[in-house]
Structure formats: C-alpha cells, structure tokens
Amino acid sequence: MNFDDDIDTRNDDNSLDLLDNNFIYNDNEALDEDLSDNNIILPATPINNNSTTIFVGQTFDDWQKVEKYINAYAISKGFATRLQRTNKIIDFTTRAKIICRRANAPVRWAKTKYYVRSVNLEHNHLLDTAAVMFDPRHRKLSNSEKSHIQMLYNGGMPVPTIVNMLTEQYNRYIHNKDVYNILNNRSRDYVNGLSETANLLNSLSNNDKYEITYSVNNSKLHCLFFTTNSALAMFKCYPEILLIDSMYKTNRFEMPLLLIYGVDTMGITFLIASRLLANETTSSFCWILQQLKQLIGDILVYNIRMLLTN
Numbered sequence: 001m002n003f004d005d006d007i008d009t010r011n012d013d014n015s016l017d018l019l020d021n022n023f024i025y026n027d028n029e030a031l032d033e034d035l036s037d038n039n040i041i042l043p044a045t046p047i048n049n050n051s052t053t054i055f056v057g058q059t060f061d062d063w064q065k066v067e068k069y070i071n072a073y074a075i076s077k078g079f080a081t082r083l084q085r086t087n088k089i090i091d092f093t094t095r096a097k098i099i100c101r102r103a104n105a106p107v108r109w110a111k112t113k114y115y116v117r118s119v120n121l122e123h124n125h126l127l128d129t130a131a132v133m134f135d136p137r138h139r140k141l142s143n144s145e146k147s148h149i150q151m152l153y154n155g156g157m158p159v160p161t162i163v164n165m166l167t168e169q170y171n172r173y174i175h176n177k178d179v180y181n182i183l184n185n186r187s188r189d190y191v192n193g194l195s196e197t198a199n200l201l202n203s204l205s206n207n208d209k210y211e212i213t214y215s216v217n218n219s220k221l222h223c224l225f226f227t228t229n230s231a232l233a234m235f236k237c238y239p240e241i242l243l244i245d246s247m248y249k250t251n252r253f254e255m256p257l258l259l260i261y262g263v264d265t266m267g268i269t270f271l272i273a274s275r276l277l278a279n280e281t282t283s284s285f286c287w288i289l290q291q292l293k294q295l296i297g298d299i300l301v302y303n304i305r306m307l308l309t310n
Helices: 063-077 143-154 159-170 176-189 196-205 229-237 282-296
Strands: 004-008 047-049 052-054 081-089 092-100 210-217 220-228 241-250 256-263 269-276 306-309
Touching: 052 063, 063 081, 063 092, 143 159, 143 176, 159 176, 196 210, 196 220, 210 229, 210 282, 220 229, 220 282, 229 269, 229 282, 256 282, 269 282
Parallel strands: 241 306
Antiparallel strands: 004 092, 047 052, 081 092, 210 220, 220 269, 241 256, 256 269
C-alpha cells in the first residue's frame, strides 16, 4: 500500500493534498519528478472514513497538527506511517513526505478479488470486429471444449462436422486447424513420452496379432515390415498371385509406403503386409521379399504363379 504525503508550508501557506487516498503533495506547485511516476489521479470528492477526512486544499496551522492528523487518518484506515523525507529551513519544516510503514515491502497477496486500476482504450490500429475472431487469442479453446471435441471424434464424427456442430453450439468461430491440433496433441498424450516411431514399434511388438521386422541405421528407423497372422493365413489359402504397390508419396518421416496384396478366387484383393522404406532401391525390395519368404516358408513361395508390381 502506498501512502505518500507532501506538506508544503512555504510562504506561510500550509496546504495538504491527497493523491489516490494515500498521497499528499504541494497544492501550489506542480508535482516534482520524484512524485510524477506514481500515475495517481486526484479524487474528485473528499475521502471519508469515520470522522477522519482528507481532501485537496485542507490546511493545518503547524507541523504537530499535521502529524497528529495524519496518524489519526492512518489509524482509521488500518495502517501506520513513517517519515521518509523532510525539507527544513533551520528548524522549520517546509516540506515532508510521509509514507506507509510497509511501503516497498514484498507484496503478499491475500485478497481473492481483482480490481481494475487503469483503462486505456486507445489503439494504434484500426479495429475490425469481423476479423478479430481469427486472432489466436480468441481461437483458444477451453478444456471442456477440447474434451467435447475428443468425445465426438472418438464417436466417429469427422472433423468438418465437429467444427460445424461446435460453432452452432458455442456461438463462436472454431477453426478446422485448431481441432486437428487438439486431436494431434491428445494422441501424443497416449504415447507416454516416447517418440511416435518408438511407440509404433512397441505397440506392434507387444501385440500377438502382428509379425514385425525392422532395421535401424544410425539410430534411425531404416526399414519396417509388418503383417498380421490373419493376413498370412489368408495368403496361404491363395498364394497364386502377388501384387506389390509402392506409393510415390512419402509421410512425415520421408519414407515411402510399400503394400503387398494377394487375390482370392473371387478376384478380390486383400492386404498381406506393409512396409516403410528408407529408399526405393533394389536392395530394399530384396529385403522385403526376403522377410516375406521367411514368414510364409519356401514351399509357399513356389506356389506363386504371378507377381505384379509398379
């Protein structure tokens, strides 16, 4: 709490002025530089607390009355004061600065409310109520909205439909990108601190339904081959045709995806295995076929009558 008082008694014109209920300065002169940084506004009306009142223009006959009155005012407000600075001519006090005894002490917040201390509504730009909804500050979603998005997505609802529904429900603009970011962040939470690649390898290795083989080069995933036991069982029933399709586009790891298909007696294709490639070289394709051969066995390999690839 700041309580700064200046009492000016020069020219035998003793005056008492109050700033922000706590600050007294010279009524006849402009506020000097050591008081100008307080950014405090003079009250328009006197400040009353019980019987003690301080207001602009209040005067006192001598310094003893000033001290007595200020102490009474401080007691009525619930604080104590101390004399910080005085200006004297011989033994006559011409100016004084009285502050709260706890001024400059570390702040310890005990209040449970926030109060507006100042307002500045001037801007250095044009205001646009239509475009401000696109600002990231106003696009921030609450925890309840994030949980709602995750619940709708887990229920199978596509993102565009989620955006339209939430826009109508919350009566605010919701960006598609924000929804995708929330879903991506939530998916990372399930990884338990592992990278996405490490989490994928752990999930496949610990699942009895999958057969997985991978190679690492310089601590980086080089090749990943995985299939399911049901897919291998299906291929053992229909081993005659083998289709290999390599995607020309890459994922975020810059690794092309290669898919191996089989064809049943009805001409319907089924997925046998998938493989992430570090590069599309002859050695990489040979490694794939070698892994497939180890899984299905030499006898089944000889039953393949046709192999098609792009």
